[in-house]
Each structure stands twice: as structure tokens, then as C-alpha cells.
Amino acid sequence: MYQPLADRLRPKTLDDVVGQTHLLGENGLLRRVIESGSIPNMIFYGPSGVGKTTVASIIAARTERKLYHLNATTSGIADIKAVIDELDTFLAPNGALVYLDEIQYFNKKQQQSLLEFIETGKMTLIASTTENPYFYIYNAILSRCTVFEFKPVEPRDVERAVHRAIAAAREGRDFPVEDGVAAHIAQACGGDVRKALGAVELLALGAGADGVTLADAKQAAQRSNMRYDRDGDSHYDILSALQKSIRGSDPDAALHYLARLLEAGDMISAARRLLVIAAEDVGLAYPQCMPIVKACVDSAFQLGLPEARIPLAEAVLLMATAPKSNSAAAAVEKAFADVQAGKTGDIPAHIKDAHYGGAAKMGRGLTYRFPHDYPNHWVKQSYLPEELADARYYEYGPNKTEQAARAYWDKVKGQ
Template sequence: MSAPLADRMRPRTLDDVVGQTHMLAPGKALRNIIQSGNIPNMIFYGPPGVGKTTVASIIAQQTHRRLHKLNGTTASTADIKAVVGELDTLAAPGGVLLYLDEIQYFNKRQQQTLLEHIENGSITLIASTTENPYFYVYGAILSRCTVFEFHPVEPEEVEKAVTRAFYFLEEERKETIRLDGDIAHQIAVACGGDVRKSINAVELCAMAAPVEDGVRTVTSEQVEQLAQRSSMRYDRDGDQHYDILSAFQKSMRGSDPDAALHYLARLLEAGDLQSACRRLMVCACEDMGLAYPIGIAVVKACVDAAFQVGLPEAVIPLSDAVVLVATAPKSNSAYMGYLAAAEDIRAGKTGDVPAYLKDCHYQGAKKMGRGLTYQYPHNFARHWVDQQYLPDRLKDVSYYQFGDNKNEQAAKAYWDAIKGSTQGRTNKE
């Protein structure tokens, strides 16, 4: 069985690599390192199909190092020992360049097997991972490597690879392939920054294209069928999941309804109703908060409705809720007050509850001095009396600060008026 098209036409020079200009353009760091020939241990971090394996292969070619490829999903400690066994032999006189794909699947012991040889330079490690290496690669390996982050490739760059792939197929097959419409752009957009996926989509489209008078014609309908939904790169357990959720919440907090709806759509089109609803409720309480407290109840009602009707209709109430949160006034004053209080608790600043606030609903409580001088606020004008509630050592602490929004400023004005005028007078007065 022949290799996939993406492997058959893999770039052989850095100039042929599409995307990653932030590292590979002339004068950029990674390109300069590769051209120097002095290759350090590196970790390539980024989504699938963006050039990690390709760049590693180019490094091996340009440095004339023996390249070993292992995959963390299938390789064992014995495979590592086989690579080590080549050291100081005629097979690898200049050392070994080890490309370890999906290093996050190697356990700690397997990764530690490499340490000695990475230290003395007999093995140069280039590891790749689709997961955040700072979470999934053990510290001893990570501290000896430089991390380079690969980005999803922009459609304009992917389109160049797609166009080249169609030309490659024409030459390989010795036939003419006609594109009915802006096919290259359509594939580039549909594959969501994954160059490998887009190139393999080219081969699928060419295979599925009908032949008439010796010409294969690729249509927009074929692309839609073969590359549909490919752009939705989403893994509920991976970095992309948390990145989208983070952007979703920050867009609502930042009062950008368009961005918030975009990330909501990415979550719901992937079927992740649970995560979308959870972040929406958190944002309503944390970021809208007391500036528009009734909005929290509205968002809760929308979330309940979404779970009742399920997808796809759940998008309707959730869209309402997202736009409400994004466009509502914002305040995190209550949450910040809690954080300040919690910081004191963790620092041991507590103190005994004042005796008059302690529970006195049991026999013998009065003998212990519990609740004797407590003043019932409803017995006083406007239902308030000047009374200390915090422990003595914290009596002058202020955790909550009124926000500058209309709702909290109205509450502040109300309490300033009451606390400045009643002075603890009883209702009888």
C-alpha cells in the first residue's frame, strides 16, 4: 500500500514548509539553529499536521545525523535500548538524532532512560507533542530541552500546499485534474490549519472525482463531503478544549458578544453542551455579578432550558444567555471580597466569634454568656443597628468594596443613608 500523499510530497527544505514563519522565516530562531548545524534537544509542541515531523526530518537531512523515529503510543523501553545500542558504533559515528513523536505517552521511567545520553550529547532528542509539555513531559527532560510552539497554519498558507498537492498528483498520475471552483481555498479552510489533513483531502477528492475525456473534475460538493467538519479541532481532554473554554469566558467578561458566540458555536458544534453551560454560569456569577444580579437568574433559566431541550435546540437559549452576559454591565466585587476573606482565613486570621453572635438555642447557653447582648436588627429603624459581627481581631477589616456600576452604587447610597442617620434607634423611637 502506498504512503499517504502528505508523506510522498513531504518538504525537503525549510523553504518548502508552509506556515510557522514565526520560527522558520529567515532570521528567526529555529531556522538559525538548524542552519548552524549545532542542534540542541528540543520539544516541538503544537496541533497535528502543522510540520513538526517534517521539520525534524529536514534537521536530520541537513545535519547528516542518523535519524531514529519512535512513537510514544507504541514504543517500549526495549526500543529505546535498541537506539542506545547503536551509540559508539559504525552505524552512528556522530551520535543519534532521536525523533520521539507523542512523548506525552512515555511514562516517567521511559523518559528517564534517555537522560544520561541526552546529557552527554550522544543522543539529540527532538520530541513532539500535541499536549502542553509543561503538563505532560517530566521536569528532568523538560529542563534539558528548548520548547518550540508550532501554530495552526493559516488558510492562505495551507492553500499553497493544497495547490502544490494537486500539481504533484497530476505529475504522479500523468493525468489532468480540473478544479471546478475555488477548490484549493475550500479545502484549506475546511481542514482547520492541518496541512497533512488538507493534502490527504486532496488525494481523496482526486480519487472520488469522475473522469471524462481523460480529465478528472473535482467539485465543491465533493470537497464538502470529504472534508466537512474537519476544521473543528477539538478534544475534550486536550489543550484545545481548555483554550476554547478560556477564550469563551474571557470574551464574555470582555463584553465581546461576537467572539463569545463564536466560541459558543465551537463548543456546541462539537457537542460539548456541559462545558458551555458550566462556563456560562460561572461567568454570569463572577463577571456580571452584582452589577446585574437578576441576570444570573435569567442565565440559570436559559441553562435549564438548554438541558431540557438538548442539542441542537439548546443553542437558542444559550445564545440568548451568552449575549446577555457579554453585553451586561460587569462587576466582580463580591468575588473579590470573598478572595480577600479567604486569604485571611488561609493566613490564620480568624478569631473567636463574638459571644453575643454565638448559638444560644440550648439549655445552659446563657450561663456561658452566649447571645446575651445580641441586638435584633428588626427591632430598630430601617431594620439595622450598629453592631460588630467580625471577630475582635478583624473588626476593622473591609473585604467587600461597592462596585462602580449603577446597581451597587444605588445599594451603597441606600446603606450610607441608613447607617448615617439611624444611629441604632429603635422602632419605638
């Protein structure tokens, strides 16, 4: 029966696991927990192919518990109950360790149903998810489990596994491997060890007279290092990194994250976020930035990819190198906070609508003074509700543009 190379080479001990040294290193917390022999309920969070299932298997072997591997996309509570029925029998004499993959696909009721099984202590739950557990797993489960985050494996660690896989693939059929193949696969797999081993197996099966060449490796691993899910963590992480890089005035980092979005074909998200950044982070320090970014976005959609990358890159570089101000964003947040807290009050009568018969009888607009009738188009009068007369939402930023506006109005208002 065919068995994938990645399964044949699955580590049997913690020392054989590549990567995750922050968890499984000599003083890693997860390693110490495993070596204690008392395994709590846990959640393994991280991308695919980084060792979550492998570590669960090692835990089951070390604690001499039967491992039940369920997947939330195809399993339900009935499957959990079937596991419970086997407890205290010859099938699971030392208890059960249930590895529930993709727990985020269990709905709230299903997740809550797990509680009655994990609280007895007979069954230990290790749930895994590629999505942020604090977004997708309900508090009742989170409060009873410890979350361990598995990270993409560094290329230098993946390369160790690749060399081991090449050696295994050569058993019974030796073939040459061109220099640089292992390093390229390790770099191109994006931290996914299983993907790297899959590439090795594919290359071994297709090895020709020249063996495995670097050109073959590049073809087998092309674009495989892209981790992107438009509804998942990677989507929002890249958008967050793009905005924070522009906010931090790092044009190189900003271009990198733009490239990752566009390589994944997600021009819409990139364009929307660039428009947000123009208002939120560049803001009033460079007010002309918004129409320029809007023009770049419009041009990008007219051109389409791949040419769209050029005007979008122009927008990224313009904002990354522009002066910054979040005064507008901060001001509107303060205004919203008052409104949401119920601090509104009645609109002053002199600025209420007075364009209808009977408005004067109701006292609307009687004392309103038209600013354009006064020097500098300004006259002192109140505009906020009386309850908020002293509210101050906007504070001029320290940049040249806002300070010029402040100096102008201080002079006009005689401050």
C-alpha cells in the first residue's frame, strides 16, 4: 500500500522534530509538559505542515494512550461519544488522547458539547487549528485548554528534513542531486515541512538521467512558499503589516507586503487598505495624498494585473515617504466615543434648519450669524450642543501643514 514519504519519515521523538524550538527546545514549555507525563487539554495553533499532528502522535506514544485522530470537517459529537465508549476497555486501557484537527469547523454547540467529555479527565483533547483560536474557538473551550502556537519552520531547519528525505528516497534507487536543490526546496516551501517532503518525493519519482536538477526543483516548488487565505489570519496579517510598514515610513517593507498581496491576486484588499492609510496615517500632514492614492487605485483597476502593480507601488512609496498625521483619525474617534456614550444634547437653535414656514416661531435660526459676512469669513458663535460646549476632539498635528493652519486660525481668532 502506498505511503507518502512525509508519513514514512514522521518523527518518533521530540528530538527528531524540526523547528518549534520555542516549544520543544531543551527548556521549551511544551517539552517540559510532555516529559512530565501529565498532559492537559491543549490547542495547537499554526499553519499546516509544521508538526502539530506529529507532536500529538509523540505525546500519545510517550503516555501510552490510544490516539484517536478526528477531523472536524468530517466528524461530529457522535464520533467523540464513540471514543468515550471505548474507554476503560482493552481498546484504550490507559485512556484516550483525541486529536481533533481543524476544530474551528465545529459550531458553538458542538464545541460546547466537548466540555462534558474533557472535564472528566478520562479523555485528553488536543485540538488543532490553522486559524486564530481567539477568533474561532469559544471561551468555554479556551478557558479549559492551553494554547501553543506552532510557527512556520525556518529554512535551515527544513533543509535538515529535506536531506533526510532525499536519503530515504534514494534507498533502492540512487540518483544524483544537483547542488542547491535542498536549499531551494527548504526556502520555497514557506515553512511547511510536509510540503517540502512532498516536493522531494515528486522530484525523486520524476528523476531522469541527470537525476534531480535545480531547474526541476524550481518547477516543483514554484510559488509554494505563498501562505495566503483571503478569509484567514494570513490575509489580515499581511494587510496589517502593509499598513504598519507605511505608517512606520519603511518603503522597502511596505513594497514587500504589497507584492505578497498582489502575488496572491488580491488587488481589491490592497487597494482598499491603501485608501484607508491615506486618510488614517498620512492624513492632514499631506492632504493631497488622498486624491493621488485614489488616482493610483483607479489606474490599477483600469490596467489590471500585472501592470497594476506599478501605480499601486507608486501609492505605497508616496505614503511611506510622506509626512504622517493621525490627527483626523484620532479626532473622529473621540467624537464617536461621545456619541456612543450618549453625549449628544440638543443642537443649538441658531444653527437648526430654518428653511421652512414657522421656523422663526419656533426660534430656529434667529440669532445665526453668517460667517461670510464677517472679516476672514469667521465670527465667534457656538456650534456644539450646550452639554458639549467644552469638548475638544481635534488637535493640530505637529507637521508643517497643520501647524500652518493652526497659526492662521490663531491669528484670525485672536488667540
